[in-house]
Amino acid sequence: MEKQAELYSGKAKSVYNTDDEKYLILHFRNDTSAFDGKKREKLDRKGMVNNKFNAFIMEKLQAAGVPVHFERLLNDNESLVKRLDMLPLECVVRNIAAGSICRRYGIEEGKDLTPATFEFFLKDDALGDPMVNEYHIRSFHWASDEQVSKMKELTFKVNEVLKKLFLDGGMLLVDYKLEFGMSGDELILGDEFSPDGCRIWDAETREKFDKDRFRQGLGNVVESYERVGERLGISFASIG
Numbered sequence: 001m002e003k004q005a006e007l008y009s010g011k012a013k014s015v016y017n018t019d020d021e022k023y024l025i026l027h028f029r030n031d032t033s034a035f036d037g038k039k040r041e042k043l044d045r046k047g048m049v050n051n052k053f054n055a056f057i058m059e060k061l062q063a064a065g066v067p068v069h070f071e072r073l074l075n076d077n078e079s080l081v082k083r084l085d086m087l088p089l090e091c092v093v094r095n096i097a098a099g100s101i102c103r104r105y106g107i108e109e110g111k112d113l114t115p116a117t118f119e120f121f122l123k124d125d126a127l128g129d130p131m132v133n134e135y136h137i138r139s140f141h142w143a144s145d146e147q148v149s150k151m152k153e154l155t156f157k158v159n160e161v162l163k164k165l166f167l168d169g170g171m172l173l174v175d176y177k178l179e180f181g182m183s184g185d186e187l188i189l190g191d192e193f194s195p196d197g198c199r200i201w202d203a204e205t206r207e208k209f210d211k212d213r214f215r216q217g218l219g220n221v222v223e224s225y226e227r228v229g230e231r232l233g234i235s236f237a238s239i240g
Helices: 046-063 100-105 134-139 145-168 221-232
Strands: 003-009 013-018 023-028 031-034 039-042 070-075 078-082 089-096 112-122 171-178 180-183 186-189 198-202
Touching (some): 023 046, 046 221, 089 145
Antiparallel strands (some): 031 039, 070 078, 089 171
């Protein structure tokens, strides 16, 4: 598979065309950012760690019956993925209260949410990724009713699979965001799943292992990502 021109560069990943129009290459960079890009830094090894973390999770989800765009690792920082027509929405599931839901509703961080909550956000950095509901989605034609239903179904399926996976590693999956796209008529999980886009706490101490370490200046960001991976059985050995 030949890597061609850059298609898109985001906050922490770059996307490249290939010589096969059905596939793209995701390049995970060492960049990290928070607060809509107001806080930025390069963290050594972060791209490699997130690339391999994402590959592991995507393979687990695919084995559980969740359709994913991930195809295979190419090297330490790059993966081959299916090209999707992405929907402009983020799907967020929260098992424990943390982050914006606490600020919005005055809820104490750490409160168990039973049942888990589901929220849609419009993917638009300029607007601050505002929360939207299904009426907005229908009125502005961001997704069909069928796509909305399928996104919710798959997002909760992911929750079922990953809550157990993390708990088996002595960790709590606090919350996470997913993005979906279309491949023909099929809705498929796209983007990535890494500690950049979810919250993970130690099940005993509730120590934070995720991007909140960067947001809150707690330090040891990449080291914490690696600790999560090691508990799950992810190898971070170089693959060239």
